[in-house]
Amino acid sequence: MSSTTPAAKRQKSNKDTPYHLIYWPGIPGRGEHVRLALEEAGATYTDTAHIKDGVNEVLALIDAKHTGDDLNPPICAPPVLKHGDLVINQTPNILLYLGPKLGLAPSPGGDDEDGIYVVNELALTALDGLSNEPHDCHHPIATGLYYEDQKEESLRKSKDYVANRLPKFLGYFERVLKSKASGDGPWLYGGKLTYADLVLFQCVDGIKFMFPKATKKLQDSGDYTGVFALYEAVKDRPKIKEYLASDRRQKYSMGIYRYYEELDVTE
Amino acid sequence: MSSTTPAAKRQKSNKDTPYHLIYWPGIPGRGEHVRLALEEAGATYTDTAHIKDGVNEVLALIDAKHTGDDLNPPICAPPVLKHGDLVINQTPNILLYLGPKLGLAPSPGGDDEDGIYVVNELALTALDGLSNEPHDCHHPIATGLYYEDQKEESLRKSKDYVANRLPKFLGYFERVLKSKASGDGPWLYGGKLTYADLVLFQCVDGIKFMFPKATKKLQDSGDYTGVFALYEAVKDRPKIKEYLASDRRQKYSMGIYRYYEELDVTE
Numbered sequence: 001m002s003s004t005t006p007a008a009k010r011q012k013s014n015k016d017t018p019y020h021l022i023y024w025p026g027i028p029g030r031g032e033h034v035r036l037a038l039e040e041a042g043a044t045y046t047d048t049a050h051i052k053d054g055v056n057e058v059l060a061l062i063d064a065k066h067t068g069d070d071l072n073p074p075i076c077a078p079p080v081l082k083h084g085d086l087v088i089n090q091t092p093n094i095l096l097y098l099g100p101k102l103g104l105a106p107s108p109g110g111d112d113e114d115g116i117y118v119v120n121e122l123a124l125t126a127l128d129g130l131s132n133e134p135h136d137c138h139h140p141i142a143t144g145l146y147y148e149d150q151k152e153e154s155l156r157k158s159k160d161y162v163a164n165r166l167p168k169f170l171g172y173f174e175r176v177l178k179s180k181a182s183g184d185g186p187w188l189y190g191g192k193l194t195y196a197d198l199v200l201f202q203c204v205d206g207i208k209f210m211f212p213k214a215t216k217k218l219q220d221s222g223d224y225t226g227v228f229a230l231y232e233a234v235k236d237r238p239k240i241k242e243y244l245a246s247d248r249r250q251k252y253s254m255g256i257y258r259y260y261e262e263l264d265v266t267e
Numbered sequence: 268m269s270s271t272t273p274a275a276k277r278q279k280s281n282k283d284t285p286y287h288l289i290y291w292p293g294i295p296g297r298g299e300h301v302r303l304a305l306e307e308a309g310a311t312y313t314d315t316a317h318i319k320d321g322v323n324e325v326l327a328l329i330d331a332k333h334t335g336d337d338l339n340p341p342i343c344a345p346p347v348l349k350h351g352d353l354v355i356n357q358t359p360n361i362l363l364y365l366g367p368k369l370g371l372a373p374s375p376g377g378d379d380e381d382g383i384y385v386v387n388e389l390a391l392t393a394l395d396g397l398s399n400e401p402h403d404c405h406h407p408i409a410t411g412l413y414y415e416d417q418k419e420e421s422l423r424k425s426k427d428y429v430a431n432r433l434p435k436f437l438g439y440f441e442r443v444l445k446s447k448a449s450g451d452g453p454w455l456y457g458g459k460l461t462y463a464d465l466v467l468f469q470c471v472d473g474i475k476f477m478f479p480k481a482t483k484k485l486q487d488s489g490d491y492t493g494v495f496a497l498y499e500a501v502k503d504r505p506k507i508k509e510y511l512a513s514d515r516r517q518k519y520s521m522g523i524y525r526y527y528e529e530l531d532v533t534e
Contacts, residue, residue: 064438068446073385073456076392076439086381090388092359097384108375114353117364118340121357125343132399140407141420142427153408153420160409171331172343179335189340 015084019045019098022061022080025054027255028202030091030131031079033123036198037095039243041102049250092123095195104195118189122176122196129169130203134210135256137161137263147260158263162214166207170224173200177226186226186233193237200227201234206257213266282351286312286365289328289347292321294522295469297358297398298346300390303465304362306510308369316517359390362462371462385456389443389463396436397470401477402523404428404530414527425530429481433474437491440467444493453493453500460504467494468501473524480533 019038023031025048038045048054060066061075068074072087080087081094088094099105099119106115140157141150176188183191188200204227208215219228234240243249252258286305290298292315305312315321327333328342335341339354347354348361355361366372366386373382407424408417443455450458455467471494475482486495501507510516519525 064442067442068448070447073389073443073446073448074439076396076436086384088381088384088388090391093384093388093391096363096387097381114355114364117353117355117360120363121355121360122340124357124360129343136403136407140403141424142431144427144431153423156420157408160411164409164411169343172341175331175334176340179340180337181335181340 015086017084019043020082021045021047021049022054022057022082023048023078024058024255025049026250027253028206028250028257029079029255030127032202032250033091033127033195033199034079034081034094034098035248036202036240036243037098037102037104037195039248040193040198040237040239041098041104042239043102047248050248092120092127095123095199096120099195102195104193104198106190106194112190115190118181119194119196122173122188122194123199125169125172126196126199126203129165129172130200130207131256133161133165134207137210138258138260147258151262154260154263155265158211159265159267162211162265163267166211166214167218167223170218170227173230174224174226177230186230188230193234197230197234198240201231201240204228204231206252209252210257210259211264212259213264217266282353284351286310287349288312288314288316289321289324289349290315290345291325291522292316293517294520295473295517295524296346296522297394299469299517300358300394300462300466301346301348301361301365302515303469303507303510304365304369304371304462306515307460307465307504307506308371309506310369314515317515359387359394362390362466363387366462369462371460371465373457373461379457382457385448386461386463389440389455389461390466392436392439393463393466393470396432396439397467397474398523400428400432401474404477405525405527414525418529421527421530422532425478426532426534429478429532430534433478433481434485434490437485437494440497441491441493444497453497455497460501464497464501465507468498468507471495471498473519476519477524477526478531479526480531484533 021031021034023029048057058078061080062077066074071085075089077089079091079094080089088097100107105119106112108116137158138147138154140153147154176182182188185191187193188196218224288298288301290296315324325345328347329344333341338352342356344356346358346361347356355364367374372386373379375383404425405414405421407420414421443449449455452458454460455463485491
């Protein structure tokens with residue numbers, strides 16, 4: 001504890017530095033949402049996924065002995081963004097910080113001063129239903145156990161997920177895309193690309209990898225044309241296209257979205 | 268879709284109205300985090316929990332036929348906050364909106380312009396580990412099934428939760444409270460009460476109800492004195508104390524925090 005508050009100490013001047021992403025190397029994971037925002041904006045950033053021994057930086061930050069610094073509390077889990085003297089975590093929180101700075105969300109001081117709360121709610125909902133829940137489909141009992149130790153429960157949860165939860169969330173975003181508030185074009189809000197669109201893209205991409213049969217069946221139903229059109233529209237953005245074809249885009253492996261043939265159920 | 272963007276339509280002038288909380292009557296649930304912020308600030312608000320047929324307002328808003336309005340996309344799930352022409356959901360998002368307005372978080376335009384991102388990350392982490400995960404302890408397989416249909420998996424998950432996850436998250440917040448960034452006093456950040464403290468209070472209160480034996484054991488260990496001191500400090504705030512003793516505070520029942528004797532394990 002200290003008698004000087006963070007407000008008194010935080011320097012506003014030292015933000016003229018590249019963004020630094022701290023996340024597990026070897027998987028897209030939740031860090032991918034941050035990467036896509038930085039890549040779409042053409043921002044300068046460094047990434048522990050591509051730094052020698054980058055994993056050590058992740059491990060040091062989440063070590064139980066890490067007590068934060070004068071300005072920032074300790075970190076619970078990656079991804080973490082360092083920018084100047086600010087060190088923050090939680091994927092939707094990092095996106096909230098980056099969004100207006102990267103031109104990927106309405107600025108709180110701009111014309112649509114409350115638009116950021118709409119973009120944030122859409123990102124939170126996509127992460128809840130299309131990232132956290134899929135993760136729990138292979139780890140329904142304990143994140144500390146192997147998938148192999150919870151296979152039976154995983155199958156039961158995956159069946160419910162593809163039958164009920166996945167259509168529910170895709171249907172929700174389809175309604176968002178049809179709403180007046182979405183504006184013109186393929187985007188979720190206000191007729192402009194926001195980071196919520198990038199989050200939804202990454203979630204759909206992950207779902208296609210993890211549940212290819214169920215996703216194809218839902219796509220073929222024709223009930224979610226807006227969602228899949230948004231997916232293609234993001235994929236076709238020049239900077240995203242270049243990024244996805246580059247070595248910076250890591251392959252899915254043992255992260256949030258995993259392919260287990262036995263979980264790729266359709267009902 | 269519409270060719271006029273929300274930015275052009277949203278009126279800045281009609282925010283001089285009470286806050287309106289739309290949430291399931293009969294449980295504290297996730298709506299409780301919003302209530303505690305409004306109560307601590309002494310804000311004027313209305314609440315569907317205390318309006319005749321208030322549940323119909325919840326049902327209308329989350330109906331699959333609801334398409335939002337010109338400014339706001341449809342809503343996926345409650346709690347929902349209406350304020351003027353803004354309609355937003357997602358608990359951490361509503362708190363993010365209310366926090367600076369209620370004096371419960373640093374203002375983005377104030378001295379600690381990035382403090383809101385610290386408060387938001389702390390609230391998100393408390394909700395992840397001490398609200399969402401406890402919910403999943405009685406619904407590990409499917410939210411659409413009864414607890415009775417997933418009892419075996421619930422027991423297995425609860426055992427892991429009290430042995431591993433609950434100590435992990437309490438330990439994390441204990442480290443936050445010991446960090447320099449927490450400042451003086453019992454609070455998580457900057458030496459001042461923020462909505463993150465209220466969120467952590469409500470989470471600990473729920474955990475004490477759901478896992479009384481495990482929580483007592485952890486409290487008695489003496490390893491989390493800061494967390495439990497924060498809990499008592501919030502409980503003793505004059506407006507919170509009055510609120511908790513009032514009819515407005517609903518009892519735990521079949522919401523996020525549920526007491527099942529068989530899940531109240533200690534190891």
